[in-house]
Amino acid sequence: AQSVSxxxxxxxxxxxxxLELGCNYSYGGTVNLFxxxxxxxxxLQLLLKYFSGDPLVKGIKGFEAEFIKSKFSxxxxxxxxxxxxxxxxxxxxxxxxxxxxxFGKGTRLSVIA
Amino acid sequence: SQTIHQWPATLxxxxxxxxxxxxxxxxxxxxxxxWYRQAAGRGLQLLFYSVGIGQISSEVPQNLSASRPQxxxxxxxxxxxxxxxxxxxxxxxxxGTANTEAFFGQGTRLTVV
Numbered sequence: 001a002q003s004v005s006x007x008x009x010x011x012x013x014x015x016x017x018x019l020e021l022g023c024n025y026s027y028g029g030t031v032n033l034f035x036x037x038x039x040x041x042x043x044l045q046l047l048l049k050y051f052s053g054d055p056l057v058k059g060i061k062g063f064e065a066e067f068i069k070s071k072f073s074x075x076x077x078x079x080x081x082x083x084x085x086x087x088x089x090x091x092x093x094x095x096x097x098x099x100x101x102x103f104g105k106g107t108r109l110s111v112i113a
Numbered sequence: 114s115q116t117i118h119q120w121p122a123t124l125x126x127x128x129x130x131x132x133x134x135x136x137x138x139x140x141x142x143x144x145x146x147x148w149y150r151q152a153a154g155r156g157l158q159l160l161f162y163s164v165g166i167g168q169i170s171s172e173v174p175q176n177l178s179a180s181r182p183q184x185x186x187x188x189x190x191x192x193x194x195x196x197x198x199x200x201x202x203x204x205x206x207x208x209g210t211a212n213t214e215a216f217f218g219q220g221t222r223l224t225v226v
Contacts, residue, residue: 009154034214044157044203044217092215100147100172101207101215105156111146 002027004093006104013081013111021076021107023065023091033074034092035065040074044090048105050074061085115140118153119218120202126225132177132191134221136204139185144206146187147215148179151201160202163187 007022014022025031035047048059055067065076091104119136126132138144145164149157159172161179169179176195180188197202204218 006156007196020137020189043219046214049214092157098160100145100162101205103149103157105154 001028002031002093002095002099002102004090004102004104006089006107008107009105010108010110013109015083015111015113016080017111019076019078019081019085019109020108021089021091023074023076023104024072025074025091025093026072027093027095029095032094033065034094035055035074035105036064036090037087038090038106039087047057047076047089053077081109081111083111083113085109102103115206115216117204117206117216117218119221120219122219123222124224126223128192128196128225129193132189132194132198132223134189134202134223136187136189136218137185137187138147138206141185141206141208143184144208146181147205147207148187148189149203149205151203157203161189194225196225199223 003026005024016023033050036044037047038044046064047063048057050057050067058064063078065074088106088108090106092101094101116139147162148160150160151157161171163169163181166181166184177191202221205215207213207215
């Protein structure tokens, strides 16, 4: 069964700092990769997704993620974080066919002034 | 457009009582449906998923069950709640193929007392 690892449980950054959140998955076949965000008090929403093509994916709010197949990774990045980026971030993966969407344990990001 | 409804938003139930959480999706047909439980530091744990009416896959053996009596209806149940069933339950759907994003309901905060 596929699994997703997010190595950072809680990240604290100052405003304008650069962000990189790690995500690794365990599945050798074709995968679909997602990053979701949950702002305080709100429901989960999609940041970006990768299905095929360019491994560098641009999402909303200045986020991007890079799919590195050889490393089974899909790390999330943002060059300069803002206070409003404070949220919990979840990496998720599904494989081909009707397999379920599996999530990592999430990374809580706190951005301080 | 598609929408997902999940209710109730909060629920307090005594130990040993039954549970029924309902989720319905509008604006799409034959969706994949999911029940997740979200706990702090543990991310989104997949409980059940369904690819069609009457088809339920269980990911984690536990005190809960799921049913899909209609195409766009997904129900999470328990005959006798345990204290450990307390948590935040999320319903989600995506299209019939793996390369589509999932959309989440607002969630149900269940407290078993």
